[in-house]
Amino acid sequence: MNVGIGLPIGDPTTLLTWARRADAGPFSTLGLLDRLVYDNPEPLIALAVLAGATSRIRVQTEVLLAPLRETALLAKQVATLDRMTGGRLVLGLGIGGRDDDHLATGVDIRTRGRRLNSQMAQMRRLWSGEPYGDGVGPIGPEPARPGGPEVLFGGFKPAALERVARWGDGFLAAAAPSWAGGLFDTVRGFWKEYGREGEPRFVAQVNVALGPPDVIDQARSAMHAYYEFTGMADRMTAGLLTTPAEIRDALAGFGDLGADEVMLYCYGLDPDQVDRIADLL
Template sequence: MNLGIGLPVADPATLLTWAQRADDGPFSTLGLLDRLVYDNPEPLVALAVLAGATSRIRVQTEVLLAPLRDTALLAKQAATLDRMTGGRFVLGLGVGGRDDDHRAAGTDKRTRGRRLDEQMAVMRRLWSGEPYGDGAGPIGPAPARPGGPEVLFGGFQPAAIERVARWGDGFLAAAAPSWAGGLFDTARRFWKEYGRDGEPRIVAQVNVALGPQDVIDDARATMHAYYAFTGMADRMVAGMLTTPAEIRTAVTAFGDLGADEVMLYCHGRDPHQVDRLTGIV
């Protein structure tokens, strides 16, 4: 099972240090969150910079809020990043739940699920080299991976998880091991119902902070601010893992559930956490 690092969004200037340390370590993937109306780096731009500063580690949106973006441009950006990284780009997608993000983007939150399905139909066509249509030709470049970059979908409701089988390659689950198993099973069930070969790639996400108390306090504060809009920030922060034993137990539990990768998401800004996590995994 692979282990990745979820990058903090509070201080973009430190992300090169995070990325280079992770690239030198045992980690498989760098993940980056997405919001529009927030003080976070734009993930496609940031991951392009990080990909250029690393040599082997994958870069992954976790998750990119696709309905906020123009479809043709997103297809071109994703194909470019996939091509220029030699296939190291993973496009994790979601619909976005904040009213202000949709308001700023000029999109209708009520139709975000339908819009994502429409976007995927267009992007899959463009990545395969077909014309856009309506008098517009193909949109390149061709991605490194035939058919487009690897696509993961995040979500909790059946309609969101069904997209994994309909359009994607895998499922991204930001859930504790105690209830992630049911989500994994739902993704696998849809995969079989759609007649897909093999199984979906399953990626789990767990929030962690490792270090002195000031590092843990910083992680809790930044995570609380990021998720305040959900009304469940206190509960989410309480679930953050802050000891080596807790992190090892969660990784083992996800492995027992059949996860292919676990993203250790760090909200605290101290990049020495990469070294500490290397020491326990």
């Protein structure tokens, strides 16, 4: 089972240090969250910079809020990053739930799921080299992988889990092992229903902080602020894993469920956490 690092969003200038250390370590992927009305780096731009500073590690949006973006331009940006990284891009997608993000882009929050389905249909066509339509030709460049990069979907509701089988290659599970198992089973059911070959890829996400008390306190504070809009910030921060034993137990639990990868998401800014996590692995 692979292990990736979810990058902190509090200070974009530290991310090159995080990325280079992770690239030199045992990690498979760098992940980055997405919000619009928030003090965070735009993930496609940030990951492009990080990909250029690394040589082997994958870069993953976790998750990119596609309905906030214009589809044809998004398809071109994604194909460009995929091509220029030699196929190291993993496109994690979701619909988001913040009113302010949708107000800022003029997107009706009530239609975001339907919009994502429509976007996926269009992007798959464009990544395959088909014309845009209505007198408009193809939009390049050709992605590194035929048909576009690996696409993962996050979410919890049946419509999101069904989307994995309909349009995607795998599932991003931001849930504890005790909850994730049922989500994995539902995704597998949809996968068979759609007649997909093989198995979906399962990527889990857990929130971690390793270090002295000030690192853990900073991580809790940043995580609480990020999830404040949900009304469940206290519950979310209570699930932060802060010891090697807790992290190992979570990795073992996801391994038992058949996860292909676990993203250890860090909110504290101290890049020494990369080395501490590498040591426990």
